Amino acid sequence: EPEVTQTPSHQVTQMGQEVILRCVPISNHLYFYWYRQILGQKVEFLVSFYNNEISEKSEIFDDQFSVERPDGSNFTLKIRSTKLEDSAMYFCASSESLAPSQETQYFGPGTRLLVL
């Protein structure tokens, strides 16, 4: 069964450093998403991406964050200058293109980011 993959599974970084989290969505999916889950808190929406541009973003997704689809398979989340409060599990998800509000989003296993 096709699945969303994410790398790395764990990342430790120093405050102020840039990190890039990588995702490979399911191959025939056209909508891509990033969510995060701070330990003990809700899973929160960050951004959605379609047709090589951001469709929607939350208040969390400020200028420190960016997303990119650098080639036909990868989807990346970059945090330019990490802060302690960016420590969280980051989930990538993808869905097919039709009727987006009803389509199932398939999640990857997540990248646990720890900012020291």
Add this chain to the structure above:
Amino acid sequence: GNSVTQMEGPVTLSEEAFLTINCTYTATGYPSLFWYVQYPGEGLQLLLKATKADDKGSNKGFEATYRKETTSFHLEKGSVQVSDSAVYFCALSGNDSGYSTLTFGKGTMLLVSP
């Protein structure tokens, strides 16, 4: 805005007990409703979904019915197993823009003992 409220956990049950995890929502429009499950050390997996009022989603013995009149989507299973121990998230999709942003509840941890 959209929101999802789940019962606080952990829920602790013995094997073969009946499970209910309550979920209520607030949303504009006509959202789709989902239950996701997160097993220890793993990512979120879709458990079941319902896309319109009175639909019942079911999978692996779990079921939930989309109740528009009570804005609820409670998860039930008649006989839980130890392997069902996980965190369960209720979620809804859809907003005023029509995009499929998912709004999650806080999650409910289920612990099943033999």
